[in-house]
Amino acid sequence: MNIGVYVRLAHHSETQLAEAFLQVSDHHRDEPDVEETCRLLSSWSKEKSNGIRPFIATYGEPRVNEPETLFSDLFQGPRTGGLALLRDLHDLWLLATEAMISWTVLLQASRALRDEDLEHLCTRHITQTDRQLAWLQTRTKQAAPQALVVA
Amino acid sequence: MTITRNSIEDIWGPRTPYRGQWPERSDCNVEGTPEKWVPSACVLCSNGCGVEIGVREGKIVGIRGRSDDRVNRGRLGPKGLYGWKANASPDRLTHPLIQKKGRFQEVSWDEAMDVIVRKSQEVRQQYTAGAIGFYTSGQLFLEEYYTLGVIGKAGLGTPHMDGNTRLCTATSSAALKETFGCDGQPGSYNDIDTTDALFNFGHNVAEQQTVLWMRMLDRLCGANPPKLVVVDPRPVPASLKADVHLAPKPGTNVPVMNGLLHLLIRHGWVDRSYVDAHTIGFEKLEKVVADWTPARVAQVADIPERGLREAAEILGTTPTLVSTLLQGVYQSMQATAAACQVNNLHLLRGLLGRDGCGIYQMNGQPTAQNTRECGADGDLPGFRNWDNPSHIADLARLWNVEPHIIPHWAPPTHAMQIFRYCEQGSIKFLWISGTNPAVSLPDLRRTRRILGQKDLFVVVQDAFMTETASRADVILPAAIWGEKTGCFTNVDRTVHLSRKAIEPPGEARPDLEIFLDYAERMNFRDKDDQPLIKWHTAEEAFEAWKACSRGRPCDYSGMTYERLSSRSGIQWPCNSENPDGTSHLYVDGHFPSDAEYCETYGHDFDSGAAATPERYRAHNPEGRAVIKASDYLPPFEEPDERFPLWLTTGRVVYQFHTRTKTGRVEELQAKAPEPFVEISSQDAADHGIADGERVEVRSRRGYVQMRAKITGIRPGVLFIPFHYGYWDENSHPRAANELTLVEWDPVSKQPHFKCAAVRIGKPGKSGLVPKLVKTFVRKTFG
Structure with a gap:
């Protein structure tokens, strides 16, 4: 059984996502909504990563480092300004999508395993990830025209 | 001279107890005998009380409430009974002004408009209309908002339009x-x-x-x-x-x-x-x-x-x-x-x-409802949905323009974001009408810095030299209530027509005329190469708005200036199904x-x-x-050891907004001449503060100095009225918004004026005052 790979992957994704949201929050303090919302969304990722942790023990833990690579590829040092904000939101979206697909994969596996606890957890986490993505989408759409066309 | 009651000392006047039909009570304040009475409504809060303006020899000499009006049944409050005096203030702006090397010079309307038009064309050409923003008010008339909305959305095509309604409603x-x-x-x-x-x-x-x-x-x-x-x-x-x-x-x-x-x-x-x-x-x-x-x-x-x-x-x-x-x-x-x-x-x-x-x-302001309805703020005209292509197509048909001209790729930019774009330099032209952000926005130090940015061209259209106007590149003198005709809608959807009673002072012009003049000079065209704005008078603008509102919830199509004149106030929707207006929405639960x-x-x-x-x-x-539910989220900035108290801001009865009018009416100003900080007796004792003592309140953003007032306010909370800026007193920081923080509700984007962490103490030695008012301050009284 390989489910441990995805338990670990989901945990990593959310840990990184929590960190990434915090980092963007710090870098864009001049954008109060970004600062505050990213902090809030970081706390959601923290909850998600804490939520999946107990399952690591249940399902074993092969070492995976994919999201870490993704994180370091995406966030290279602080950026500020309109275009930088757009790039950071873009990168957060990629990371959140990575988390989303992990939860989707896990949800499917939990159903096949009849692990109801994991299933409920994944369903809840998919909802939260979806809300994170929705905000990223909304804020990106708002920021893009000004950053790319006017500035 | 007739004053029916002393509203300054007895704010609400004698009681007329009732259940059922609210009895009439005619409140009146007239100095001299009017030759004529001109129908209008009060603009000193959102209630929309029906009034008549008394006029003698071309001057406003008083006001009385309309007993037949459904909103007030003849009553008026202190601001309504005295506010008209500000029309005749010697402080009124009477000529267009252009700032050159830190000084304002009187210029002709042609010169002023020419500068504005040249600058907006230049900015649009170089950076697109996305470098142009409009920040309007909750104080203009419906016809003016609608005209401004069409200019911005279909003329220039900028998404950056909002009103100070963002701060209030x-x-x-x-x-x-x-x-x-x-x-x-x-x-x-x-x-x-x-x-x-x-x-x-x-x-x-x-x-x-x-x-x-x-x-x-x-x-x-x-x-x-x-x-x-x-x-x-x-x-x-x-x-x-x-x-x-x-x-x-x-x-x-x-x-x-x-x-x-x-x-x-x-x-x-x-x-x-x-x-x-x-x-x-x-x-x-x-x-x-x-x-x-x-x-x-x-x-x-x-x-x-x-x-x-x-x-x-x-x-x-x-x-x-x-x-x-x-x-x-x-x-x-x-x-x-x-x-x-x-x-x-x-x-x-x-x-x-x-x-x-x-x-x-x-709503807080008299015409805030219209800013929302007419699309002069972050909404689209007629409560249309920016994310619904068929609503955009509707507007495009109505205005005879291509749908893509109308910005609808995202919601219209909210005020806080408009100022952020100004700060970042991507908005280069900001036109402010009828509002005073240099006192009313949160974190004034930041606001002053933004308004003073070299690469931001600021047009201010106002009746007085406000703290904002004094930072403008061009100032356009505006006519106010009583000096122009137009409609506005109160909080229970009652529409009043306010008729022109007197001429504006000097060369001041109605906001509608200014916007129409700009549209003509900019030569905005529809897709048949006809003028985009097809109206020239307030009544024609109202007819155009009626067409825009038809079929939408705020349907005005059954109203006319004539019908609005023959009775005092009609509630929308007013259309062929509801020719006399509508008292309740959602009667059938739909x-x-x-x-x-x-x-x-x-x-x-x-x-x-x-x-x-x-x-x-x-x-x-x-x-x-x-039905939407929400769980509790703790505030972002909470009191801590350094700033252990909460600050909330708000109003006092005798003043309105940044006092541009009420501060110039002696009776009102005398009752509320300066700001104060309300503090509980427990906090006062803890800090060794006596009632009436001068104190300093400080937040992470700035500080203010004023007298303390000990009241029954909740311990741990301070209150400062937000009306006070610097046009009549600039010896020390005193505007509540020196302290407030720039953050806002995630949905409505309304700033959180009511939760800043502050501390209170004895005033520091009065060092140099920050450059609070840029050019000049005029004393009104004495």
Whole structure:
């Protein structure tokens, strides 16, 4: 059984996502909504990563480092300004999508395993990830025209 | 000279107790005998009291309330009775001014408009219309907003248009949209005449809408008075009359409301048949509020459990209910979420759409409703939905332009973001009309810095040399109320026509004329190469607006200037089906929430993420109201060791906004000449502060100095009125917004004026005052 790979992957994704949201929050303090919302969304990722942790023990833990690579590829040092904000939101979206697909994969596996606890957890986490993505989408759409066309 | 009552000393005047028809009482303040009386309505709050302006020899000599008006039945408050005097202030701007090397020079209208037109063309050509922004008001007339909306959206095509309504009424609009699918106040002021209970949440009605409070007071001292529940951290006139007064900790409105709804559900005070037939989302709400037991609410909000239970019993069992909300909700944490919980209260109990039942998501300003309706702010004209292509196509057809001209790739830019783009330099041209952000925006140091940026060209259209105007590149002198004709709509959808009574001073011009002149000089065209703006007078603009509003919830199509003149006030919608207007919306429990009709697809209350059209359609409410739940989120900035107190800001009865008018009326100014900081006796004792002593209040953003006033305010909370800037006194920092922080509600984008962490102490030695007023200050009195 390989489910441990995805338990670990989901945990990593959310840990990184929590960190990434915090980092963007710090870098864009001049954008109060970004600062505050990213902090809030970081706390959601923290909850998600804490939520999946107990399952690591249940399902074993092969070492995976994919999201870490993704994180370091995406966030290279602080950026500020309109275009930088757009790039950071873009990168957060990629990371959140990575988390989303992990939860989707896990949800499917939990159903096949009849692990109801994991299933409920994944369903809840998919909802939260979806809300994170929705905000990223909304804020990106708002920021893009000004950053790319006017500035 | 006739003054019917001393409204300065006795704000609300003698009682006329009643239930049923509110008796008339004619309030009047006239100096001299008028030759004629000109119909209008009052513009010194959002109540929209019907008035007549007394005119003699081309000057305003007084005012009287209209007894036949449904809003005030002849009454006026102190601001209404005295505010007209500001029209004749020697401080009025009378010539266009251009700033050259830090000094203003009088120029002709041609010169001023030429500079503005050249600059806007240059900016548009170099950076697109996205480098042009408009920041307007809640004080202009409907015809002016609509014209401005068309200029911005179809002429220039900029998404950057908002009003100062963002600071005052954005949450009202957002909450109505989220719950009912569209803006529009459900009730009617007549509801107060018969209601069995009143619920004032964060709404200091007695000082803000004095005439509305007179109506409530008259009920409270009549037969079968309504129960009164007040939620406010300060002792306010209404709380002294209340059956239950809750004074929660700042930032805990959602817990309080969740606690009340928790008790309603637990006691079975829910109209299940109404909920089932007319709403969606109840189960989610039930789940969220299940955790908000009275004990938990008492702990989080720091209010007594018993008070919460008593309030819930009144609200849960009253057969009719009128709720009013204002800045205590709108400018606090989780603004939209909390405001929607009051909508939910009415939905759960089925208390909507009939006499005695109303929700007033109040407005602060006289014409704020029109800023929202006409699309001069972050909304589209006629409550259309920016995310619905067929609504955009509608507007494009109406204006005879290509749909892609109208920016609709994202919601119109909200004010706080407009100023952020100015700060970043991507907006290079900002046109401010009828508002004073240099005093009213949060974090004034930042605001002054932005307005003073070299690469930002600022046009200010105003009647006075405000703190903002003094930082403009070009100032356009505007005519005000009494000097121009136009309509405006109050908080219960009553439309009044305000006629021109006198000529504006000097070369001042009505805002409508200024906008029309700009449109002509910019040569905005429709797709048949005809002028985009096809009207030249206020009445023609009104006719154009009627066409735009037709078929939408705010339908004006059945009104004419003539009909508005023949009676005092008509409530929209007024169309062929409702030729005399409409007292209550949603009488049949049918809401404007259908996916094709609604003004918004809704938002996530915690993050502000917009729901997509696809998602909304998948759960199309199809005419049902949307019950949305929200859990508590603690404030972002909370008191700590360095800044241990909460600051809230608000109003005093004698002043309006940044006092541009009321501060120039001696009777009003004399009663409220300077700001003060309200502090509890406990905090005063802890800090060794005596009543009336000069103190300094400091936040992370700045500091102010003023006198302390010891009151029964909640310990841990300070209150400073936000009216005071620097045009008449600039020896020390004193504007409340030196202290407030730049953050806003995720849904309504309304700034959180009511939760900044501050400290209080003895004033520091008076060092050099920051450059508060840029060029000059004129003394009005003495």
